[in-house]
Amino acid sequence: MEEIALTGILEKVIYYNKENEYTVLSIKIKKNNNETVQGYIGDLPIGEKYTFIGEWTFHIKFGRQFLAKKCLISNSLIKKMLLQKDKQRHLCQQEK
16 A cells, blocks of 8 residues: 555544553644544654654544554654653654
8 A cells, every 4th residue: 555644733642552652643634624543653742743654544443544654743852852751662753
């Protein structure tokens, strides 16, 4: 499948597993359009803008979700904070 980019503001963490950093997020794409993003993303600050690289999937119980394989952060201070956290395997990288 072709990877695509999905950009939005993180509004809510729906689920977070501290042991393996599997995360399910709700991000605002447009004024009245939220999308669900899932993957081994880690603990991200709410209210920040992220670009997720991945593909659309369909969960039999929860419906359409975006499977993130990579995450780009435009805010360099947030990226620095994430890198300083101990033992985190974030998919997120500084946006160029």
